[in-house]
Amino acid sequence: MANLVQNRNTRTLALPCASYVDPVAAAVRIFKGAMVALDGSGNAIPASPTAAAMRGCALDDGADNSTGAAGAASVKTKKGVFLFNQTGLDRTDIETEVSVIDDNTVGGAGALKAGILKDITSEGAWVEIL
Incomplete structure (x- = not known):
């Protein structure tokens, strides 16, 4: 499998609980439905095996910070x-x-x-x- 290249309708089995809004790392795009993690600076990134911490599933439209500095955009996630x-x-x-x-x-x-x-x-x- 490969990282998402467009928004994905990620189905949920149970009602999500905790939600978060995190700054997105520089030059990063997170698609709706992606697993989101935090990098070593606490910025949101698409989940990968090398990320620092798991955060949740991206909601709404995800976040496009592909041309921005860290924190120029934010992403909403839920557990x-x-x-x-x-x-x-x-x-x-x-x-x-x-x-x-x-x-x-x-x-x-x-x-x-x-x-x-x-x-x-x-x-x-x-x-x-x-």
């Missing part, structure tokens, strides 16, 4: 249970931690934990971002 693409997971992985592969894909092993796998279906992986 909750969301449907993402998956690789290498099956039903035996339910209730285990899954990791970020890219901003819309989770897998079993990796440096940045995306959250807890709540269910897996033919549509993908339902992940609770904590």
Whole structure:
């Protein structure tokens, strides 16, 4: 899988809870429906295995700061249970931690934990971002 190149309608299994508004890193675009993480400076970026911390799922229209300095744009994210693409997971992985592969894909092993796998279906992986 690869990072998003357009907005994505990321379905949610449960009502999202905590929401945040974070400054977006310089020269970054975050698409709606992407997993969002924070870099080492606390700015929002599309989730990747090398990010500092997991934040949530991008809402509204995401954020386009592709030509701006850090903090010139902000992105709204929520915690909750969301449907993402998956690789290498099956039903035996339910209730285990899954990791970020890219901003819309989770897998079993990796440096940045995306959250807890709540269910897996033919549509993908339902992940609770904590």
